[in-house]
Each structure stands twice: as structure tokens, then as C-alpha cells.
Amino acid sequence: MKKIFVTGATGQIGSELVPELRKKYGRDNVIMGLFDKQPEGDLADGPSEKCDVRDKKKIEEIVREYGVGSIIHLSSILSATGEQNPQLAFDVNMKGLYNVLEVSKEQSIEKLIYPSSIAVFGPDTPKENTPNETILRPSTMYGITKVAGELLGNYYFEKFGLDVRGLRYPGIISWKTPPGGGTTDYAVAIYYEAIKQKKYTCFVREDTMLPMMYMPDAIKALMDLAEAKLGNLKHHADYNLGAMSFTAGELAESIKQEIPGFTCTYEPDFRQKIADSWPKSIDDSAARKEWGWKPEYDLTAMTKDMLKNLKEKLKEEK
Numbered sequence: 553m554k555k556i557f558v559t560g561a562t563g564q565i566g567s568e569l570v571p572e573l574r575k576k577y578g579r580d581n582v583i584m585g586l587f588d589k590q591p592e593g594d595l596a597d598g599p600s601e602k603c604d605v606r607d608k609k610k611i612e613e614i615v616r617e618y619g620v621g622s623i624i625h626l627s628s629i630l631s632a633t634g635e636q637n638p639q640l641a642f643d644v645n646m647k648g649l650y651n652v653l654e655v656s657k658e659q660s661i662e663k664l665i666y667p668s669s670i671a672v673f674g675p676d677t678p679k680e681n682t683p684n685e686t687i688l689r690p691s692t693m694y695g696i697t698k699v700a701g702e703l704l705g706n707y708y709f710e711k712f713g714l715d716v717r718g719l720r721y722p723g724i725i726s727w728k729t730p731p732g733g734g735t736t737d738y739a740v741a742i743y744y745e746a747i748k749q750k751k752y753t754c755f756v757r758e759d760t761m762l763p764m765m766y767m768p769d770a771i772k773a774l775m776d777l778a779e780a781k782l783g784n785l786k787h788h789a790d791y792n793l794g795a796m797s798f799t800a801g802e803l804a805e806s807i808k809q810e811i812p813g814f815t816c817t818y819e820p821d822f823r824q825k826i827a828d829s830w831p832k833s834i835d836d837s838a839a840r841k842e843w844g845w846k847p848e849y850d851l852t853a854m855t856k857d858m859l860k861n862l863k864e865k866l867k868e869e870k
């Protein structure tokens with residue numbers, strides 16, 4: 553089997569995707585691309601290579617040396633960090649992606665998969681049940697790089713026949729690896745603080761509603777899209793993907809059901825403006841129709857699972 557190369561493999565998504573890929577395709581067939589964070593525990597048990605995605609030669613070397621057939625490109629600077637350092641976000645997100653696209657084209661990679669984000673939408677986009685095809689005028693550097701990334705992916709498919717696939721993740725909630733500087737990080741931090749302190753100060757308003765997804769669904773979506781029959785796909789780098797939508801207040805309430813006495817206060821910061829520019833809910837009917845997307849977790853099921861796993865994790869870390 554040709555190998556799968558995963559860039560940004562120790563991030564929030566990569567650290568959970570890699571074990572699932574190894575389970576399905578075999579440990580030695582998944583090559584982890586490492587940047588600033590080393591893999592820990594079981595994650596360290598498999599092939600890996602240091603790789604800054606801004607270095608095209610290094611990507612070429614890895615693809616050639618290992619006989620890579622598919623690339624899953626996860627390296628990125630996320631929305632909140634991107635607003636604090638827009639130059640870095642442009643550099644990593646644009647140059648990194650362009651390098652990956654070019655190497656994929658030159659070395660005849662069979663499939664290139666990379667996530668986009670709800671950050672492609674902006675203040676002018678319809679907020680409720682946001683359609684797949686709609687206004688893409690984001691107000692963050694992260695969103696701008698994601699729109700360009702989608703357009704490039706579709707261009708490489710049309711122009712060069714490269715099989716590019718991508719989905720617009722909503723905020724991803726998970727307990728294994730902390731998130732990497734996004735606007736929806738509050739929806740993860742709130743669980744940690746609920747267990748540790750029984751209180752949390754949230755950086756968006758109580759009535760802020762955003763689309764979210766639990767990590768097992770996020771992993772399933774990416775793996776299902778990767779396996780979908782190309783002939784069934786009418787979209788390529790830009791599938792809307794939804795699972796659930798809730799306000800910060802509703803999230804706090806769902807935790808209170810499990811941890812009585814938990815309190816949440818709200819002190820919005822610069823991330824409020826980013827959150828206000830994003831949709832409240834997503835129309836993902838294209839993904840459902842073209843490759844059978846169906847999420848499993850709602851808010852209640854996610855909160856129960858998050859708290860159970862996070863409690864165990866935090867106990868072990870003590």
C-alpha cells in the first residue's frame with residue numbers, strides 16, 4: 553500500500569486522526585509530519601519526519617522517500633492566532649498549502665485532503681442554515697487563506713486532475729489534545745475549568761451561537777470523505793459540514809446538568825468579533841447527499857462523553 557503523509561500531525565485533529573488511520577491502514581503506512589510538537593505516548597509509536605510545510609524540498613523528500621500516495625494536510629495557523637500574527641498565518645497557510653499542492657501535482661499524488669473552515673464565511677453571509685454556495689467574504693486572515701485554499705483546491709482538480717478533497721469544519725471539541733488557537737477554543741476550555749474549578753470565564757457572550765462538532769464525528773467525516781467514490785463528488789475542496797449548534801450559555805447549561813454548582817461568567821475579548829462574523833448553523837445537505845455524511849453526537853451526548861474522558865485524563869495527569 554502507498555503511504556499516507558499527515559502534516560501538522562500532532563495538533564488537535566492530527567493527534568486523533570493518526571491513530572484511526574493506523575488502525576485502518578496499518579501503523580507503518582502513516583507518516584506523521586512534525587513541526588513544533590513531538591508526539592507523546594502511543595502516538596510516538598510510528599514513522600515520523602520533521603517537516604515545516606514552508607519548505608517544499610522537505611515535503612518532496614518525504615513523498616519520494618516513503619512512496620507517499622495520499623497527503624492529509626493539517627498544518628495551519630488558526631483564526632485567533634492568525635489575527636495576532638497575520639503575516640505568519642499567510643505564510644504557513646498559503647505558502648504551505650501551495651507547496652503541498654505543487655508537490656502533489658508533480659509527484660502524482662493520488663489524493664490530497666485538507667480541511668477548510670466555517671471561517672470562509674463572513675459578516676455578509678446568511679447566518680442561519682448557511683448554504684454550501686454562498687457569499688465568501690471573510691474578515692480574518694485565517695478565513696482569507698481558507699477561501700483561497702478552497703479555490704486553489706478546486707483549480708488543481710479542474711486544471712491538473714489532482715483529486716483534492718476538503719470540508720469546512722465547524723468548531724471542533726475534544727479532550728485528548730488542546731486546541732491550537734481558534735475562536736471556538738472556549739467550547740473546550742469550559743470543560744477543563746468545569747472539572748478543575750467549577751467555574752469558567754468565557755471569552756464570548758452568553759448568546760453567541762456557533763456550529764460545533766465532537767471530535768469522533770470530525771474524524772469520521774474526514775475518513776469517509778477520503779474513501780468516497782470520486783464519481784459521486786460534485787464538490788471538491790469545499791464541503792459544508794454540520795453537526796450541532798448551541799450558544800455559549802446552552803453549553804454552560806449542559807455542563808451544569810452534569811456538574812451541579814458549575815458557574816460561567818462572560819467577558820468577551822477580540823475573539824467576539826470573529827465569532828460574530830461566522831454562521832450560527834450550517835446546511836450540509838451536499839455532504840449528506842454526495843458522500844453520506846451523518847453526525848452521531850449532539851450536545852448532551854458530547855457533554856457526557858467529554859466530562860467522563862476528561863475527568864479520567866486529569867486524574868491520570870495529577
Ligand SMILES: NC(=O)c1ccc[n+]([C@@H]2O[C@H](COP(=O)([O-])OP(=O)(O)OC[C@H]3O[C@@H](n4cnc5c(N)ncnc54)[C@H](O)[C@@H]3O)[C@@H](O)[C@H]2O)c1
Nearest residue numbers: 560563564565587588604605627628667669721723724732
Ligand atoms: N480545530 C478546529 O476547531 C478546526 C476548525 C475548523 C478547521 N480546522 C482546520 O483543521 C486543520 C487542523 O487543525 P487543528 O485543530 O488540528 O490545528 P492545531 O493548531 O491543533 O494543529 C495545527 C498543526 O500545524 C502545525 N504547524 C504550524 N506551523 C507549521 C509549519 N510551518 N509547518 C508545519 N506544521 C506547522 C502545528 O505544529 C500543529 O501541529 C487546520 O487546517 C484547521 O484550519 C480546525
